[in-house]
Amino acid sequence: MSSEEFELIVIGGGPAGHKAAIQGAKAGKRVLLVDLQQAVGGECVHRGTIPSKTLRETALGLWGTSRLAPKLFESGITGGVKVESLMRNLDAVRDAHADFMSEQLSRNGIERWRGRARFSGEHEVTVRGPDRGERTATGERILIATGSRPRLPDNIPVDHEHILDSDSILSLIYLPSSLTVVGSGVIACEFATIFAALGVDVTIVDKYERPLAFMDPELIDCFLKSFESMGGTFLPNRTIEKVEWDGLTAVVTSLDTGEVIRSEKMFVAQGRIACVGDLNLEVAGVEVSNRGTVVVDEFCQSSAPHIYAAGDAIGPPALAAASMEQGRRAALHAFGLPVPEEAGTLPVGIYTIPEMASVGITEEQAIAEHGSAVVGRSKFEELARGQICGDTEGMLKLVADPSGTQLLGAHIVGQGATELIHIAQMAIQAKTSIDVFVDSIFNFPTMAEGFRVAAIKIVQARPAELRKVG
Amino acid sequence: MSLNFDALLAGPVGLTIQAHTQSNDLDLPVLSGSVTEILALCNGAECDARELGKKLERDQSLAGHVLHVSNSAAYAPNEPIVSLSQATARLGFSTICEIAIAVSVKGKVFDVPGFDSTLSALWTHAAVSGFYAKEVARTLRKNVEGAFLCGLLHGVGKPVALQLLVDAWSEADVDEHLDDEIAEAMMNQFGGTFGGVLLGKWDFAPWIQAAVEFCHDADSAGPFREQAMMTGLASHLASWALGNSDETAESLSEMKIVADLEIYEKDFESLLAIKDSVLETARAFQ
Ligand SMILES: Cc1cc2nc3c(=O)[nH]c(=O)nc-3n(C[C@H](O)[C@H](O)[C@H](O)COP(=O)(O)OP(=O)(O)OC[C@H]3O[C@@H](n4cnc5c(N)ncnc54)[C@H](O)[C@@H]3O)c2cc1C
Numbered sequence: 001m002s003s004e005e006f007e008l009i010v011i012g013g014g015p016a017g018h019k020a021a022i023q024g025a026k027a028g029k030r031v032l033l034v035d036l037q038q039a040v041g042g043e044c045v046h047r048g049t050i051p052s053k054t055l056r057e058t059a060l061g062l063w064g065t066s067r068l069a070p071k072l073f074e075s076g077i078t079g080g081v082k083v084e085s086l087m088r089n090l091d092a093v094r095d096a097h098a099d100f101m102s103e104q105l106s107r108n109g110i111e112r113w114r115g116r117a118r119f120s121g122e123h124e125v126t127v128r129g130p131d132r133g134e135r136t137a138t139g140e141r142i143l144i145a146t147g148s149r150p151r152l153p154d155n156i157p158v159d160h161e162h163i164l165d166s167d168s169i170l171s172l173i174y175l176p177s178s179l180t181v182v183g184s185g186v187i188a189c190e191f192a193t194i195f196a197a198l199g200v201d202v203t204i205v206d207k208y209e210r211p212l213a214f215m216d217p218e219l220i221d222c223f224l225k226s227f228e229s230m231g232g233t234f235l236p237n238r239t240i241e242k243v244e245w246d247g248l249t250a251v252v253t254s255l256d257t258g259e260v261i262r263s264e265k266m267f268v269a270q271g272r273i274a275c276v277g278d279l280n281l282e283v284a285g286v287e288v289s290n291r292g293t294v295v296v297d298e299f300c301q302s303s304a305p306h307i308y309a310a311g312d313a314i315g316p317p318a319l320a321a322a323s324m325e326q327g328r329r330a331a332l333h334a335f336g337l338p339v340p341e342e343a344g345t346l347p348v349g350i351y352t353i354p355e356m357a358s359v360g361i362t363e364e365q366a367i368a369e370h371g372s373a374v375v376g377r378s379k380f381e382e383l384a385r386g387q388i389c390g391d392t393e394g395m396l397k398l399v400a401d402p403s404g405t406q407l408l409g410a411h412i413v414g415q416g417a418t419e420l421i422h423i424a425q426m427a428i429q430a431k432t433s434i435d436v437f438v439d440s441i442f443n444f445p446t447m448a449e450g451f452r453v454a455a456i457k458i459v460q461a462r463p464a465e466l467r468k469v470g
Numbered sequence: 471m472s473l474n475f476d477a478l479l480a481g482p483v484g485l486t487i488q489a490h491t492q493s494n495d496l497d498l499p500v501l502s503g504s505v506t507e508i509l510a511l512c513n514g515a516e517c518d519a520r521e522l523g524k525k526l527e528r529d530q531s532l533a534g535h536v537l538h539v540s541n542s543a544a545y546a547p548n549e550p551i552v553s554l555s556q557a558t559a560r561l562g563f564s565t566i567c568e569i570a571i572a573v574s575v576k577g578k579v580f581d582v583p584g585f586d587s588t589l590s591a592l593w594t595h596a597a598v599s600g601f602y603a604k605e606v607a608r609t610l611r612k613n614v615e616g617a618f619l620c621g622l623l624h625g626v627g628k629p630v631a632l633q634l635l636v637d638a639w640s641e642a643d644v645d646e647h648l649d650d651e652i653a654e655a656m657m658n659q660f661g662g663t664f665g666g667v668l669l670g671k672w673d674f675a676p677w678i679q680a681a682v683e684f685c686h687d688a689d690s691a692g693p694f695r696e697q698a699m700m701t702g703l704a705s706h707l708a709s710w711a712l713g714n715s716d717e718t719a720e721s722l723s724e725m726k727i728v729a730d731l732e733i734y735e736k737d738f739e740s741l742l743a744i745k746d747s748v749l750e751t752a753r754a755f756q
Contacts, residue, residue: 037732091693116734130729160608167611173675249563 002136006032008334009125009139010327011117011279014042015320016311017145018101020327024141025108027335032137033110034117034127040102043147043312044320045094051170052187054093056194056351058086063197063230063353067390086175086198113137119284123306141306141334144279144286144294145327148272148312155240156182156268162245163266166191175200176264180253182240184211186350188269189223193353195267196230203233203261205253210236212350216362216411218377218397223413226354226393235259274313291315299339300330308334322346345425349418354394357421360409360428366399374404376457378450380414385445391415396450398424398434404462405433416447423451434458475655486638487660496630496664497637498671499578501571504529508570522566526554535573536566542754568618572597572755575626579668582632588653589629595708596625597755601748602711602741603704609737610700619674620681620697621704627665627682628657634664662686688727696731703727711745 008024010017013035024031039046105112115129125142128134150165152158160168166187177200181192184206196202204211204227210220211234224234239256243266246252250262274293281288287295287303294309296302302309308330311323325343332339347359366373380386380394394414400407410424427436437455442448478484490496508525526533533554540557541550551557558566580589580596603621607614635656639648666683677694684691684698685705691698703725709715710722719742722728728738 036734114732128735130732130734131726132724132735159614160611161604161614164613165611168613171613173613173616246562 003124003138004032004135005138006030006111007140008032008331009034009117009137009142010145011035011125011143012042012145012147012275012311012313013037013040013101013112014145014147014311014323015044016147016313016323016327017042017143018105018327019324020143020145020308020310020331021110022104022108023328023331024335025110027331027337029335031108031110032113032139033105034113034115034125034137036114036116036130038114039098040105041094041098042145043149044323045097045101047167047170049320050094050097051090052166052190052194053351054090055086055170056190056353059194059197060353064390116278118278118280119286120280122284122304139306141308142284143300143327143330143334144276144302144307144309144313145311145323146275146279146313148274148318150269151271151273153182153268153270156243156266157245158268159245162251162264163243163268165268169267172265177201178263178265179203180205180251180261180263180266181269182206182253182266183269183271184208184234184236185269185271186212188267189352190350191267191269192232193227193230196227196232197353199231201231201263202227203235203263205235205238205240205255205261207239208236212356215348215350215356215358216397218395219356219358219411219413222393222395223352223354223356229393230353235261272312272318274315276313289315298342299333300326301333306334317346317348319346319348343429345428347421347425349421351418354391354414355417356411356413357417358409358411359421359425360407361399362409362411363397363399366401366408370402370408372402373408374400374402374458374461376400376454376459376461378453378457380447380450382453383445383447383449385447385449386414388445389415391447394447396420396447396454398437398451398454398458400434400458402463404458405435406431407434412450414447420447420450423448475652475659478652482642483635483638483644486641487634487656490634490638491660491663494667496634496667498630498668501574501578501672502529502532504532505570505574508532508567522558522563526558526566526570531577532570532573536561536569539569539754564615568600568622569755571619572600572622575623576755579626579629582629582636584636584648585632585653588632588650591714592625592628592657594752594756595705595712595714596622597752598708598711598748599624599701599704600755601752602707603701605741605744605748606700606704606707606731606733609733609741610731612696612700616675616678617697617700617704620678620685620701621708623669623674623678624665624682624685624701624705625661626668627663628661630664630668631657631660634660688730699727699731703731703733707741707745707748711749 007029008031010021010033013033021031021033113127115127117125117127120126124138126136158165179195179200179202181188181204184204189211192202192204241256242254244252251266253261284307285304286307289295293315294302294313296309296314300308300310310326310330312318329339345359350356363373363375376398378396381392391414397411399409407427412420434455437451438459442452536557540561576593580593600618600622603617604614607617632653662683666679669679669682677697680691680694681697681701685701688695688698710717723738
């Protein structure tokens, strides 16, 4: 079989692979992009970020309206509601995004093959299509961007009928009356709150004390309060002993505490595993960690110097934006082009209801690193916009250095958190003084005013010689 | 075949058929009252086993079938199931619902006098398609609920088409014998469309209607293309499993629909490998 030659072969067309391919083409290289699917965008567009956020947007709208106009929703919104009808615009959103990405690939002259790629030599990749046709390509440089898939625990029989994962939950045909969520990471909490907001009786079960342990504890307090106010239950420190479908109406979950939970459906979100098992990486000399991810350095270069890896295939943070940036950096480094310094701040956005976002370091980390920290908070209920929106649980927390002048971190829960966080991100990156927030004029009424309120509190808490009230 | 199907459509029989199809004047079977009630009960938020048992008891033929199916190998009872509440408890509401639909559809639709063996083969194919559709959905990590009905009902329009042909044939007073090839051609030509119309009349969800109507022409199924393809593939797998077609495992795996659904080799082989268990499960519905 003759092999076609490319300067860059990218395996996987999700955010990481897509950006790397474009960057390679922009550098004038001949690029091949291989993906299992014809549609561009990877899991992110087809089973991950985009579909879940589309469902969330509808849930958020309904939930927001139900809080502002409770009379409209007296009888609740469950009971026969089709999840698909809640995602009515999903196809349009997904197609628009995929078309845009596909157009970018064509415009940059990137060749695309559909099929499952595996290494057949150090520089050679064999691609077998779903039509069983096989082709081979040789690449000067190769990028692995094969993403991840849900991890299915051995003790839970995921059948995609009663017990679902993050792929099959998106094709549920009606809203269940109750849902047990296993896990309390990002995907678990996002879906738990989406379904709770839609009126489903949701119980989260996890072995940990608190959900989303990497977030600021005050945000998690607000999150839990809000989840419980939607009728949700969080059961921490529990181990699942057995899960079975009772053959009648319920998934029965037995816990180590002796408790038994019965729910119409179960959603299992216990992390994800990198899709690298089928790649035949041994042939290429690529090292894989004991967690099953490709081992790379800061430039995403693997143990085989001509092979790079990016995105979920290399493990955390496993976020779309981070994956894109990794893909871009990998392509630049692969062709000896200047690689910009790694962005100093990586914002985290969690699309729970209410949403949460964070950038920089937490209060705890600031104290550990600087000996102390000055903190300012703004509760959304104190803001006109918070009252108007009915968002009275949200809050914004700024963490400054011991002198109360330098912003080190920001943590927000509530409406608009994932957008608002970028204001703090810019301030941290530009190393602006906290006073900028005090001296700036914010639109009224906005949640962004919270920055000013929190900053004033920091200024007031400054050591006396530095104090200046705005 | 003494009469060519195209020629037939151009003659008096065809005119009668056209008149019925164009004016939407099809003699469509209705689901029995008890099945409609059971469907409503199972779809309701407060589904109650005792209530379901009572509804089943009122329809003797349905009750008999439920007991028969619950005792079949497909559901492998450890001990014989003797009562309806025991059956409901063992099989669950959704299975009872599926059985109720299956039994009603079989009796009401798959019944055209003179074509017993054709329809019995069609019915077997429907049941196998139903179970294969579930497995196709599972392979694609899609929710398998609903897939069964799409598979089971994907040929539901064919007997309707056949009945129309039989009626038009006798109205036109054709001398010739209505042979199986013409019957087959009629069912293939109109089966999909009539299936969609029938399910619309029975108030099935639009995506089930589309999956049935366009299972062999998925590009016309609009937003429900994937469901239509899954149903179409289940139908091909069923034909292969039953030995009804010339398909081999290899030719099946090379079908465009397999590539379009992006089912890769290993997954497809797993689908082929479960043939015997699918056939065994489907036997319960015969
Ligand atoms: C439910 C859910 C919600 C999420 N929400 C968010 C969010 O709100 N914000 C956020 O930033 N991130 C979110 N994520 C995470 C985000 O989707 C991922 O971090 C991102 O998709 C990773 O991009 P990637 O390019 O590494 O891989 P992917 O997007 O997974 O793409 C990998 C591609 O590789 C292809 N592939 C795999 N193996 C092969 C092979 N052998 N040959 C050829 N092709 C192959 C696959 O077909 C796929 O198209 C979410 C994820 C999930 C599951």
